[in-house]
Amino acid sequence: MAKDAIVSDEMAKKFATEKDTPYLRWVRAEGLDIIGAHYVQNLRTVELKDWARRGGKGIYINHEASRTSNDCYVCEIAPGKKLEPQRQLFEEMILVLDGRGSTTVWNDEGKRITFEWQAGALFAIPLNTWHQHFNGSGQQPARFVSVTNAPPVINLYEDIDFVFNTAHDFKTRFAGEPDYFSNKGEQKGLLLETNLVPDAVNLPLITAKERGAGGGHIRFNMAKGSMNSHISQFPIGTYKKGHCHGPGAHVIILSGEGYSLMWPEGDEPKRYDWEVGTMIVPPNMWFHQHFNTGKTPARYLAFKHEVVSVRNAQGVPKAWISRRIGGDQIDYADESTLVRDMFSNELSKNGLTPAMDEAYKTELESLPPKAGA
Ligand SMILES: [Fe+2]
Structure with a gap:
């Protein structure tokens, strides 16, 4: 049941329009390489390209169902540098692959928290909070991998400005608690x-x-x-x-x-x-x-x-x-x-x-x- 199930080009053409999604159009417009997720030999050495919007380098990794489910990217911050601040109406989980640094998270109410991380750290960005990542080293790059649920959110609203630029604090997710990132689980x-x-x-x-x-x-x-x-x-x-x-x-x-x-x-x-x-x-x-x-x-x-x-x-x-x-x-x-x-x-x-x-x-x-x- 889980074989590739390849059919004729003629039949495939009938579904070509539905195959594309707002997420896929957006991810192509990011201007990065998009590689298949099936098997990536090493996320720590996979080659990245300059990522103008984020201010670092990156690559997108899409699996066969990323068009509608979840996606993945790797991002690197140059020594002594930081990424641009960002907020988003989708969720994101991050694993730090190499290096060390810090992240500042804040909401519209003005509550702001900074925490530090190094290789092996795992954390998530609270929904729609502003966040900015900083490399804590002047010598070594800092690299992380993220998995997000951007695809269904972008597909639903089909409005990139709304997804990345809507002022709303989801206070049940994050209300500026000072110990939010304090490793108390x-x-x-x-x-x-x-x-x-x-x-x-x-x-x-x-x-x-x-x-x-x-x-x-x-x-x-x-x-x-x-x-x-x-x-x-x-x-x-x-x-x-x-x-x-x-x-x-x-x-x-x-x-x-x-x-x-x-x-x-x-x-x-x-x-x-x-x-x-x-x-x-x-x-x-x-x-x-x-x-x-x-x-x-x-x-x-x-x-x-x-x-x-x-x-x-x-x-x-x-x-x-x-x-x-x-x-x-x-x-x-x-x-x-x-x-x-x-x-x-x-x-x-x-x-x-x-x-x-x-x-x-x-x-x-x-x-x-x-x-x-
Ligand atoms: Fe499994």
Whole structure:
């Protein structure tokens, strides 16, 4: 069902007008390169162009559904420089990739807060607040990656001046609280409500056995926004269960080494190698599976939006539920031998062996029976 489904040019022409959206017209007019999101080997070194409107350098990264869902860009601030102030009627989540600096956020009422960040920091811009980013170093550039929900907002209003220049304080999102970016979060189950994580690379996580192999997990709600994000970590010699979901999950490697497999149902899995700074954005309903082949735990951050999560009637993401009962997660017991063989081979190159026996055994204790078995 998730193959490319390419049809004739004649049929495609009938939908050509609908394929374009106000967001796509706007993003082209920004004058930057727009690259496909599927796999970016390293966000920290991807080539950027001068970005007149922002006052830095940038590149847009669009996945197959960015025309209507969420988008991504990388931006760099030159040593000793700052970006232009901006406000916007869409939400934005930011991970600092390199360097250090600060951001000032203010509203129309005149409440103003400045906070500092460095590589590994994670934060969100409160809706429609003015904000300005400053590079704190005179020698090194500062680079960050953002995921936003600009596409549906620009598509809805189709008025760029309105989206970027409307005076309104959303006070339930930000009212100038002095401790707004003070790294005080409230943990509710797996969900941490916070506005700033100073060091996402070393943040303590919560155990989440549902995704396999004793991984750590934490979910974020930042700046009271509607988009979400999470961090997953998995131990040495382990890999996660394969699963699929909707488009727009931007997975960024924070630490460790390994690879991901991605494939549409019925195709052979394809391999995408990682390093710190790699981004993988699995296409709509493509299966994907992440493997740690290094000598340290591997950790990634995923920036998402609600449409990514296809949920069951109880509200549980189907990507967390076994395919045996109608979910979208492949149990270890049902994966192809190719998956295990490749993992074992890759580990051996680092002098390691799989540490999966415990996870396989634990899974069997609660595995639903196969349909027809
Ligand atoms: Fe996923």
